[in-house]
Amino acid sequence: MKNDILKHKLVPDHTILSKTEMNKVLKQLNIHQEQLPKIKSDDPVVKDIGAKPGDILKITRKSHTAGKFVTYRLVLE
Amino acid sequence: MKGILKKISQINFGLLSPEDIRKMSVTKIVTPDTYDEDGYPIEAGLMDPRLGVIDPGLRCRSCGSKGGDCQGHFGHINLARPVIHVGFADTIHKILRSTCTKCGRVLLTESEIIDYKDKLESKLQNQESITTIIKEIYTVARRDKCPHCDEEKEEIKIDKPISIVEGNYKLTSSEVRERLERIQEQDYLFVGVNPEVAKPEWMVLTVLPVPPVTVRPSITLETGERSEDDLTHKLVDILRINQRLKENMEAGAPQLIVEDLWELLQYHVTTYFDNEASGVPPARHRSGRPLKTLAQRLKGKEGRFRSNLSGKRVNFSARTVISPDPNISINEVGVPKMIATEVTVPVYVTKWNIEQMKEHIQTGPKEHPGANYVIRPDQRKIRVYDETKEAIIEKLEPGYIVERHLKDGDIVLFNRQPSLHRMSMMAHEVKVLPYKTFRLNLCVCPPYNADFDGDEMNMHVFQTEESRAEAKSLMRVQEHILSPRFGGPIIGGIHDHISGAYLLTRLGSDFKEEDVLQMLKKSNIPFPERQKGDSWTGKEIFSLLLPESLNMVYKAEICRKCDECLRQECKNDAYVVIESGQLKTGAIDERAYGAFSGKILDSIVKDYGTDKAREFLDSATKLAISGIMKRGFTTSTADEEIPREAKDRIEELLSKSESRVEQLIDAFHNDELESLPGRSLRETLEMKIMQVLGEARDKSGEIAESYFGMDNHAVIMALTGARGSMLNLTQIAACVGQQSVRGGRIERGYSNRTLPHFQVGELGAKASGFVHSSYKKGLDPLEFFFHAMGGREGLVDTAIRTAQSGYMQRRLVNALQDLSVQPDGTVMDNRGIVIQTKYGEDGVDPAKSDYGKVADIDRLIDEMRIKSKVGK
Numbered sequence: 051m052k053n054d055i056l057k058h059k060l061v062p063d064h065t066i067l068s069k070t071e072m073n074k075v076l077k078q079l080n081i082h083q084e085q086l087p088k089i090k091s092d093d094p095v096v097k098d099i100g101a102k103p104g105d106i107l108k109i110t111r112k113s114h115t116a117g118k119f120v121t122y123r124l125v126l127e
Numbered sequence: 128m129k130g131i132l133k134k135i136s137q138i139n140f141g142l143l144s145p146e147d148i149r150k151m152s153v154t155k156i157v158t159p160d161t162y163d164e165d166g167y168p169i170e171a172g173l174m175d176p177r178l179g180v181i182d183p184g185l186r187c188r189s190c191g192s193k194g195g196d197c198q199g200h201f202g203h204i205n206l207a208r209p210v211i212h213v214g215f216a217d218t219i220h221k222i223l224r225s226t227c228t229k230c231g232r233v234l235l236t237e238s239e240i241i242d243y244k245d246k247l248e249s250k251l252q253n254q255e256s257i258t259t260i261i262k263e264i265y266t267v268a269r270r271d272k273c274p275h276c277d278e279e280k281e282e283i284k285i286d287k288p289i290s291i292v293e294g295n296y297k298l299t300s301s302e303v304r305e306r307l308e309r310i311q312e313q314d315y316l317f318v319g320v321n322p323e324v325a326k327p328e329w330m331v332l333t334v335l336p337v338p339p340v341t342v343r344p345s346i347t348l349e350t351g352e353r354s355e356d357d358l359t360h361k362l363v364d365i366l367r368i369n370q371r372l373k374e375n376m377e378a379g380a381p382q383l384i385v386e387d388l389w390e391l392l393q394y395h396v397t398t399y400f401d402n403e404a405s406g407v408p409p410a411r412h413r414s415g416r417p418l419k420t421l422a423q424r425l426k427g428k429e430g431r432f433r434s435n436l437s438g439k440r441v442n443f444s445a446r447t448v449i450s451p452d453p454n455i456s457i458n459e460v461g462v463p464k465m466i467a468t469e470v471t472v473p474v475y476v477t478k479w480n481i482e483q484m485k486e487h488i489q490t491g492p493k494e495h496p497g498a499n500y501v502i503r504p505d506q507r508k509i510r511v512y513d514e515t516k517e518a519i520i521e522k523l524e525p526g527y528i529v530e531r532h533l534k535d536g537d538i539v540l541f542n543r544q545p546s547l548h549r550m551s552m553m554a555h556e557v558k559v560l561p562y563k564t565f566r567l568n569l570c571v572c573p574p575y576n577a578d579f580d581g582d583e584m585n586m587h588v589f590q591t592e593e594s595r596a597e598a599k600s601l602m603r604v605q606e607h608i609l610s611p612r613f614g615g616p617i618i619g620g621i622h623d624h625i626s627g628a629y630l631l632t633r634l635g636s637d638f639k640e641e642d643v644l645q646m647l648k649k650s651n652i653p654f655p656e657r658q659k660g661d662s663w664t665g666k667e668i669f670s671l672l673l674p675e676s677l678n679m680v681y682k683a684e685i686c687r688k689c690d691e692c693l694r695q696e697c698k699n700d701a702y703v704v705i706e707s708g709q710l711k712t713g714a715i716d717e718r719a720y721g722a723f724s725g726k727i728l729d730s731i732v733k734d735y736g737t738d739k740a741r742e743f744l745d746s747a748t749k750l751a752i753s754g755i756m757k758r759g760f761t762t763s764t765a766d767e768e769i770p771r772e773a774k775d776r777i778e779e780l781l782s783k784s785e786s787r788v789e790q791l792i793d794a795f796h797n798d799e800l801e802s803l804p805g806r807s808l809r810e811t812l813e814m815k816i817m818q819v820l821g822e823a824r825d826k827s828g829e830i831a832e833s834y835f836g837m838d839n840h841a842v843i844m845a846l847t848g849a850r851g852s853m854l855n856l857t858q859i860a861a862c863v864g865q866q867s868v869r870g871g872r873i874e875r876g877y878s879n880r881t882l883p884h885f886q887v888g889e890l891g892a893k894a895s896g897f898v899h900s901s902y903k904k905g906l907d908p909l910e911f912f913f914h915a916m917g918g919r920e921g922l923v924d925t926a927i928r929t930a931q932s933g934y935m936q937r938r939l940v941n942a943l944q945d946l947s948v949q950p951d952g953t954v955m956d957n958r959g960i961v962i963q964t965k966y967g968e969d970g971v972d973p974a975k976s977d978y979g980k981v982a983d984i985d986r987l988i989d990e991m992r993i994k995s996k997v998g999k
Binding site: 080120 | 951953955959960961962963964965967968969970971
């Protein structure tokens with residue numbers, strides 16, 4: 051029996067960005083996408099939500115200092 | 128990609144082949160002599176002029192460049208017989224053990240060869256380390272029969288450091304080399320040799336490279352005598368023996384003599400590489416000092432890596448003992464005149480400062496505000512002498528640089544090791560003072576973690592305008608009052624500053640106006656316009672320091688944490704209220720402006736800026752000191768004296784507790800003790816005893832405390848947070864308490880007892896390290912012994928903790944050193960890779976935060992409440 055890992059309380063919320071959102075984020079941070087933190091494509095969450103290499107994930111997680119924090123990761127092959 | 132400059136794709140390590148050595152050599156070295164009678168270097172000797180030049184006048188015979196430009200050229204010595212290189216003896220042994228003596232194949236079966244070949248090639252493809260596989264091969268290939276030619280193999284051992292022994296026969300270096308030669312190139316990989324850059328037989332030397340003279344310069348002593356470098360000495364030895372060996376061999380000398388000489392040659396070559404190899408007696412100088420050969424030059428703390436490449440000596444720096452000076456500002460550092468006349472600041476001469484610079488040169492290099500050097504526009508550096516200064520002044524014009532002495536107001540960098548955080552290096556303003564120690568304000572002791580029991584500190588003088596400007600705006604002491612560690616002040620009042628301020632501001636301290644004006648003058652506080660009558664309270668005096676719009680409420684260090692807070696009516700005067708810069712109630716203590724916890728100081732830095740904070744701290748500490756000097760302050764063991772009655776009460780309490788412990792032990796022996804959940808009976812007993820004895824110490828402390836009053840100086844220091852704690856005092860006055868080793872009562876020593884004075888298996892308080900006496904009364908021998916046991920554990924723990932946390936910090940710093948916060952708040956490393964999209968996820972600078980939080984809401988509400996009240 052497999053549990054839905056996305057529902058686990060330790061797994062933060064991952065969403066795949068659309069092309070326009072991707073460009074917006076990169077422009078806002080003024081960086082190339084290679085400069086973003088990475089996540090491997092065989093990461094359980096990545097497999098679960100069906101992200102492809104080259105996608106950027108928006109990760110929303112709880113933070114000790116800020117309450118809620120949004121970060122981005124580039125999916126590697 | 129942004130930020131990436133150059134990427135090293137590969138570094139290859141290999142061995143020098145005999146051909147390589149001959150190819151890079153400019154000359155063959157034969158004669159062991161260096162110079163002839165006239166002092167000229169001998170050709171084909173160790174100082175052959177083709178090996179390079181050191182003297183600036185001469186030209187190199189090999190490359191033609193002048194001395195200093197020529198980095199030197201290698202020569203070579205043809206060894207009469209091969210010798211093993213010490214550094215590879217281990218590898219040679221392992222390779223010989225894993226290969227066949229006869230056919231030279233690696234001792235692996237065909238299937239193993241295919242298997243390992245796959246493994247190794249895949250590792251190499253991925254640029255991963257192959258050492259683990261090679262190690263495995265070395266163990267697998269220890270066979271007593273060759274799988275290829277069925278040759279029996281004898282056990283090969285290594286007799287450290289360099290002898291290879293087969294069975295009982297010691298192999299000669301020639302035999303070793305022959306065997307290594309026999310190994311086929313296809314097998315190189317399996318024994319860990321990269322065929323592109325090395326062959327196994329190159330680990331046995333036939334040719335020795337001779338380093339250029341620039342590597343081993345000779346020193347001319349004052350007497351005109353020449354003293355050669357250790358390496359040269361060693362090479363002379365090698366050449367001499369090599370020569371003799373060759374002659375003997377040619378003359379057909381008996382095998383025994385040749386072997387002896389060969390052994391000697393091996394010894395000299397070994398010590399030439401490493402003079403500390405185990406099992407080899409170190410080669411010594413005539414004076415008996417061991418020679419410093421190649422390995423010793425590189426190894427260890429004083430070696431090339433740690434002392435010349437990772438760390439370097441710098442100019443324009445000074446180091447001396449530190450001592451305190453309460454009269455200088457926290458921003459300043461007292462620099463001894465002797466140092467100020469030695470380290471200099473370069474000043475560009477302009478038409479506006481030329482007169483001043485001429486004055487400096489006129490003063491000369493010996494008097495204080497003088498100058499040591501002048502740099503002409505053509506970059507020539509001229510030393511200023513009393514004899515030449517007139518001529519230099521004559522020629523001085525804009526465009527020159529004058530290296531003038533350090534003077535008051537110059538910015539310097541001040542540092543104390545270990546430099547653990549950024550406050551270990553701060554910029555100070557120079558104040559030139561007599562005598563020979565650096566002087567610093569006492570408030571900056573906490574960030575440097577300095578005291579004056581012989582500590583030394585370093586000073587560095589900035590050499591460019593840019594560095595000075597940067598230091599002044601970023602590194603000055605006043606910019607570091609708040610620590611980024613916890614968002615509170617790390618620079619602040621200590622010791623007497625705290626007790627002084629308390630004595631000044633506590634309830635019932637009044638001063639005559641004459642005394643008040645005296646104190647104000649000393650502390651550089653402007654006299655109040657409105658002089659009042661005769662009597663001033665301490666709170667009124669302290670209020671003169673506070674900014675007029677300051678409002679705040681907090682509980683002081685002396686707060687006893689009563690069940691119900693009486694607020695303004697607190698009988699301890701621990702509820703501090705400041706309204707419009709007036710100290711209404713509460714005494715000033717550590718929580719006001721002490722290092723690590725000063726609330727008022729914190730508030731002033733955050734709301735009024737660092738300039739105001741520096742002024743406040745400078746004046747407040749001086750005021751506290753002049754206040755404490757008005758009445759005097761001292762402490763001795765008399766402060767911990769308690770009346771007879773108190774002693775009796777404590778005695779009674781302790782004996783009661785001890786009998787309670789006896790009861791517990793009896794209950795334990797009679798199986799009447801009930802065990803706590805998850806504990807054995809023994810553990811339960813131990814916990815209960817610890818609890819009883821802990822309470823006994825606390826209670827005895829409370830009894831002692833009840834006899835102490837606020838007129839007791841030791842108590843004032845403990846309660847205001849100036850120095851010491853209440854526990855320290857009660858241990859002196861009442862009872863020292865349970866000593867512990869490894870977190871429990873003492874159990875070690877003799878079998879089932881701590882000392883022979885006790886019964887076997889005795890569990891009582893006294894037998895396991897409960898110290899019933901006070902320090903003042905004195906410990907009996909048994910107590911003293913237990914106390915020493917506990918004390919030693921504390922000492923060992925701190926030593927280990929510093930070592931551990933130091934290493935942890937080092938690794939952390941190495942991992943984080945290139946990270947920086949960008950103007951937009953992202954954290955990037957030096958390659959431009961994003962680490963965090965917002966610093967700390969909330970973008971807050973901890974040094975500018977309210978004790979780590981964005982804002983302390985309660986504090987803000989309190990302040991606004993007062994403000995509105997004052998407004999009405």
